[in-house]
Amino acid sequence: MIKVDNMKKVYQTGEIMFEALKGVSLHIEKGEFVSIIGPSGSGKSTLMNILGCLDNASDGEYCLDGNTVKNMSDDAISELRNEKIGFIFQSFNLLPKLTAVENVELPLIYGKQSNKKRKEMAEKALSLVGLGDRMDHKPNEMSGGQRQRVAIARALVCEPAIILADEPTGNLDSKTTEEVMAILKDLNKLGNTIIVVTHEPEIAEQTSRVITVRDGNIVSDVRQVG
Ligand SMILES: Nc1ncnc2c1ncn2[C@@H]1O[C@H](COP(=O)(O)OP(=O)(O)OP(=O)(O)O)[C@@H](O)[C@H]1O
Ligand SMILES: [Mg+2]
DSSP: OEEEEEEEEEEEEEEEEEEEEEEEEEOTTTEEETEEEETSSHHHHHHHHHHSSSSSEEEEEETTTTEEGGGSHHHHHHHHHHHHHHETTTOOOOTTSSOOOHHGGGGGGGOOOOHHHHHHHHHHHHTTTTTTTOOOOOOOSHHHHHHHHHHHHHHHHHSSSEEEEESTTTTOOHHHHHHHHHHHHHHHHHEEEEEESSHHHHHHSSSSSEEEEEETEEEEEEEEEO
């Protein structure tokens, strides 16, 4: 599903070059549930952004479900991203003026579905995360955990094969963290490939493979009973 070969990422700020990824190689198969851990600044989000086709690598190869990203046009990359990947962020990134169901419909706007179909798909995704009774609430009318579930529903609504979550529970209490993890586990059981960046050992413990990044390198990659 995901094949990365000797990937490097150099950021340039003015005159200063910084190598955030120093040659990362990684294979992730369909249906894996992977956590990425490591100190702040080690390159976790940089790696996730490249895996999610939100940013380009400076060097190396990235092959996403058989597509070599380097050779593709920006439009083709956007299409691939929309089709294959759902994102969940730490800060939820919901639009405050839209209701839950409208927020979840957003990724579908580029698709060909009718308004009615879009709404149905959004309602289905919200029901799946247990928010069937909060469809018309705005973000400020919901708890942190409910907002993150809206964000998860938005990540799911296009039925992506891969879900990338960058510290999805960073802003949540432990009970809500468990709820979010339970949803991710269910999605994984349904066959979704899930990659989650986390600072929390309790989260990494619940995944079937833990990758540790340090100073721009993968320093360990351990499979475990999830
Ligand atoms: N756009 C950018 N321009 C310049 N440097 C950047 C940029 N984005 C990240 N960096 C640098 O690259 C390094 C890796 O950043 P990254 O965000 O990947 O770390 P991280 O492992 O996700 O950290 P955290 O756990 O704090 O989220 C850091 O030293 C950061 O300062
Ligand atoms: Mg980060």
